[in-house]
Amino acid sequence: xxxxxxxxxxxxVACSICALVTYRIAYRAGFAHAKVVQQGTLVGTIDALExxxxxxxxxxxxxxxxxxxxxxxxLYEDPGCRDNFITKTFAxxxxxxxxxxxxxxTEWTPAEVRLEGLLASWRGP
Numbered sequence: 085x086x087x088x089x090x091x092x093x094x095x096x097v098a099c100s101i102c103a104l105v106t107y108r109i110a111y112r113a114g115f116a117h118a119k120v121v122q123q124g125t126l127v128g129t130i131d132a133l134e135x136x137x138x139x140x141x142x143x144x145x146x147x148x149x150x151x152x153x154x155x156x157x158x159l160y161e162d163p164g165c166r167d168n169f170i171t172k173t174f175a176x177x178x179x180x181x182x183x184x185x186x187x188x189x190t191e192w193t194p195a196e197v198r199l200e201g202l203l204a205s206w207r208g209p
Contacts, residue, residue: 128150132147
């Protein structure tokens with residue numbers, strides 16, 4: 085009986101240690117991924133800001149749109165984010181922006197084509 089209790093206790097401790105180690109590894113991996121995304125955002129936004137300040141409004145706007153549409157693709161393609169506050173709140177403004185300023189489909193990037201498909205279910209009748 086004591087041997088069984090001791091074995092179960094050791095098993096519980098071992099499982100707890102494994103769970104903690106796995107959690108820490110996954111947390112660090114997720115944090116590292118977020119840092120990579122932040123680096124890309126930094127590069128893209130500084131480039132856009134420099135273009136806007138230099139008077140190249142179209143190029144700066146294109147860069148910011150690219151970052152926005154890329155981020156939107158990441159959110160709207162994830163079924164887990166479908167009911168997220170941000171995706172619900174900004175679907176209509178994003179659709180309105182695209183309907184107002186991105187009407188020429190021949191200028192769309194592949195990311196915009198994919199985003200248009202993802203936003204189709206958010207459009208009103």
